Amino acid sequence: MKIALIAHDGKKAEMVTFLRDQLELFKRKEIELISTGTTGTFVEKAGLKVNRVLSGPLGGDAQIGAEVAEGKIDAVFFFRDPLDKHPHEPDIAMLMRLCDVHNIPLATNPATATLVFHQLLK
Secondary structure (H helix, E strand, O other), X not given: OEEEXXXXXXXXXXXXXXXXXXXXXXXXXXXXXXXXXXXXXXXXXXXXXXXXXXXXXXXXXXXXXXXXXXXXXXXXXXXXXXXXXXXXXXXXXXXHHHHHHOOOOEEOOHHHHHHHHHHHOO
């Protein structure tokens, strides 16, 4: 199973909390993680191994979107900050659209990510 992890700056702390809450499950299962650059640093600090791509504004969202389109991603956990502006909004919209087109679960907050994650593990 391969899960993409992305978090806007205002949501990185929530991503770390989510990961720590699920840490044992992430470590027990064979889950490959991919993440945008800066978020990947936080994922590593939470104690998980992750394949880091470029940061979101530099093309990381597009790199993950390409893997979604190629059928290489099983779920995307993208903790977006709806209260801030993002210069790479077109890339964000593209990634979300690709998840919808290819029927890939997309969680944009910790509550949904928890539900999706536990369902994937069944």
